Amino acid sequence: MTASAQAPNTQLPASSANLDTSHKVSIALDQRGYDILIGPGLLDEPATWLGLPKAQVAVIVTNETVAPLYLERLSHQLRAHYTRVEAVVLPDGEAYKDWASLNKIFDHLLAQACDRKTVLFALGGGVIGDMTGFAASVYMRGVPFVQVPTTLLAQVDSSVGGKTAINHPLGKNMIGAFYQPERVVADLDGLDSLPPRELSAGLAEVIKYGPIADAEFLAWIEDHLDALLARDKAAMAYAVKRCCEIKAWVVGQDEREQGLRAILNFGHTFGHAIETGLGYGEWLHGEAVGCGMVMASDLSVRLGLMPAEFLPRMHRLIERAGLPVLGPALGIERYLELMRVDKKAESGEIRFVLIEGLGRATMRAAPDPLVAEVIQSHCR
Amino acid sequence: MTASAQAPNTQLPASSANLDTSHKVSIALDQRGYDILIGPGLLDEPATWLGLPKAQVAVIVTNETVAPLYLERLSHQLRAHYTRVEAVVLPDGEAYKDWASLNKIFDHLLAQACDRKTVLFALGGGVIGDMTGFAASVYMRGVPFVQVPTTLLAQVDSSVGGKTAINHPLGKNMIGAFYQPERVVADLDGLDSLPPRELSAGLAEVIKYGPIADAEFLAWIEDHLDALLARDKAAMAYAVKRCCEIKAWVVGQDEREQGLRAILNFGHTFGHAIETGLGYGEWLHGEAVGCGMVMASDLSVRLGLMPAEFLPRMHRLIERAGLPVLGPALGIERYLELMRVDKKAESGEIRFVLIEGLGRATMRAAPDPLVAEVIQSHCR
Known part of the structure; x- marks a missing residue:
């Protein structure tokens, strides 16, 4: 199944960044x-x-x-x-x-x-x-x-x-x-x-909305990351509003995650494996998602869905946000085993949210050896 | 609030007892x-x-x-x-x-x-x-x-x-x-x-549907109780069908128990207190509901909603079905305390499903002293 963010008959609300804070x-x-x-x-x-x-x-x-x-x-x-x-x-x-x-x-x-x-x-x-x-x-x-x-x-x-x-x-x-x-x-x-670590964890979910739904927002985040890290009120207000708009648009179409809504889980399949594998609370959820997005970006590139430069772009942004970009050494088999019980899995086949164009996500399976290579490349 | 079983614009499906078993x-x-x-x-x-x-x-x-x-x-x-x-x-x-x-x-x-x-x-x-x-x-x-x-x-x-x-x-x-x-x-x-005790417990819920929604069905149960106790297939098939029809009619109008659906809990407010008070598993749920219906019938009479003969009629039927008609001696205060956490309670006021005409239920509060008298009259 492919769940694309470009659903028919619906339009993501337009973006407007200004100095409003409410x-x-x-x-x-x-x-x-x-x-x-x-x-x-x-x-x-x-x-x-x-x-x-x-x-x-x-x-x-x-x-x-x-x-x-x-x-x-x-x-x-x-x-x-x-x-x-x-x-x-x-x-x-x-x-x-x-x-x-x-x-x-x-x-x-x-x-x-x-x-x-x-x-x-x-x-x-x-x-x-x-x-x-x-x-x-x-x-x-x-x-x-x-x-x-x-x-x-x-x-x-x-x-x-x-x-x-x-x-x-x-x-x-x-x-x-x-x-x-x-x-x-x-x-x-x-x-x-908010402690800096929690701020960074939140930025992971902010960054997520760019590649899955809004290429312009991704560029805006890159331009305003310093302001966000400095907790600038107007920048923060726009980021929160834009994320909520995108989420509202997705949830309004697919409340119960029959398809489209799964794109909100970009980076989460790898991320949940990290969280469960380490024991809950070792890493913050956002930290695991940040690292998971690096892995999912790499998988998107390896499957030929995105050009090679997408990986370093995501890697750089996630690192600048203060997030980990290397996963814990759980062992490749353990990663795969943990991902097979992910809620998106079907009949034991792991299904990943991947990027197939800036601002457009898709959901699909990937061959285990390719997934193993991705894990290998981004683990300590 | 009063939730009457005689809802507007809807009609309880007609009853047809025959020899079909499916x-x-x-x-x-x-x-x-x-x-x-x-x-x-x-x-x-x-x-x-x-x-x-x-x-x-x-x-x-x-x-x-x-x-x-x-x-x-x-x-x-x-x-x-x-x-x-x-x-x-x-x-x-x-x-x-x-x-x-x-x-x-x-x-x-x-x-x-x-x-x-x-x-x-x-x-x-x-x-x-x-x-x-x-x-x-x-x-x-x-x-x-x-x-x-x-x-x-x-x-x-x-x-x-x-x-x-x-x-x-x-x-x-x-x-x-x-x-x-x-x-x-x-x-x-x-x-x-089914062990005889379980059969009787089930008959408690069968009996319930008569007073709350269908006076004719109540009379049918009185006439066919011996056949039901003997597990006669045609009698059992009709009883199960009629109960499901009534329940389907109620649930179809009020799936999430905003009002009408609560009538299905006739006898359950007293009954749940018995179950929780004794510890789950002492009495079967149906046994507690049977005894609870005797109490709720008495309360309906004491509030002037039903003529005096309604209580002995229900008492006799419930007893004939092999169900207990005397509650355990938990103490009146304990009964009241347990009923105040009933899901139907609001702002600490206990609300009872009562009968206000054969085949018609209502939900309302009752003065504590009257409820105490009812408990007193039907406990060991």
Whole structure:
């Protein structure tokens, strides 16, 4: 199967980079569309929190790193709308994206007799967003939730589009649901306090959107990478907005990943193997995706889909973003084995998201020996 | 809120009791309708298994009691359609309807590198059906599944309508999803080997459909209870068909339990309290529902919704079916506490499904002292 980003009858929204720092991007889905609010200062702005589902109780799910920075501020805003505002504070990190953490959320909700109108708020990065969304999708068979992403990675990718999941020891994001939030609130001020490693991890997902969907955006990122690394507000606002626009366009056409949506996983097949192979939490997700994009770019070139110069171009950009470009030495067999349980695999055949023209992705299988060469070339 | 079974613009399908032993009932849902096949000998009939989703692998989930009776027979049929037919055999009982069992299914699926086309088959009673359906809904964010209910309770109720769940120590069915099967195969021969206690538990759910939706069916059950207890094929076929018709009619109007669908929980608010209070597995679910219907009938009378003779009529029928009519002595406060975390509760107010006319249900709150009197009157 080939899922090309150039779907018929649809047009990627036009790009407009200007000095605005606040944007709204709408996700269009039957009956369940929602808005992504992007800008500085949103968290403390009462208007941000108007019009959400009514309930007695709001439960904020967050982690030990994020709680000291934002929990009281968000609670303060929500107290204007909910009789009780409670918090579940989980340990920080991908290693805790598991059933035990999920169950802590359920324990709290049930111990506090939270009913099925309760609204959950995911305050944190991708791990908190994925887990809270999954908890919301299955608690009493579904309660509403709101994404409040505090990392760049979550703002440009994981908080948008309704993919939720936890990890299983045998595979990343293997247990989950498609479940859409009521709203996404991406406060750009949150990025100021992000550790450099997290910023780079987020930039991996930003870079991703260029080769799969928008050649001009790829060039823009190359031109503005220094501004992004310096956390320039206008550059960051445009990058987050453009990523969300592209993701909204893809998800609007293929919410449940029957085809097109898989292109958002560029670099992720190799990346998930790295994450699972090392044990969750060793590398950040974005770091694994960065390295995975180098490998997937190389595979695109080796299959003759892209000219040779595409690999060094991607390699340079990913390295400049502060991301690893060499994978861990797991052994080639272990890489292949881990990739065979990837969700995109079918009948044991690994399927890769590859680039077949700048701004155009495709999904296809590749011969094992070629994949082995790619791994060999980009591992320590 | 009042959710009446007499919804506007819809008509419960007419009833026709005859000597046929095979029926087909269709569930109409946008894009995801499916058929319930009812009859003797369906399991061993190749035509039963035609037209299901294509895949390399089928995984049958069953339990230690059911496996010796049906696993090889179902596997034999499925080998005509799938390259690999595998089995996950779980311990039997409501006590095992938990995360640990669910995770055994995931462990198997991932260890065998089952991809997201894999079809799951739930071979067993309500516990197996609920767990397998939930596993299917979240494995790789959703794989197809087929219900093969082997108990009366599962055939008339739990396998139909797409409610899936596991229990949490603090509440029954608290973690789950709405997720529809591809087909339901109710082989009536399976009922021949059912222990008498399981047969009675199934009859509780059969009886339920009378007072909530069909006064004539209630009278039919009273007239044919001896034939049902004797497992007469034609009587059983009609009972299963009529229950499925009523359930299909309800679910077709309110798949996600925004209102009407809650009437299917007649007797369940008291019943879930009994199950959770005693510890899962002490009473069968149907036994708890039987006793719960006596309590809910009494509450309907005490609230003036039904004439006094309704209580002894329900009491007699439930007792004749071999079901308990006295609840365990958990203490009134414990009953109330357990019912406040019922999924239908809102803002700590318990909401009951009550009868307000034969064949017509409603949902409403009731004063705690009145509920206490009801519990007092029907407990050991």
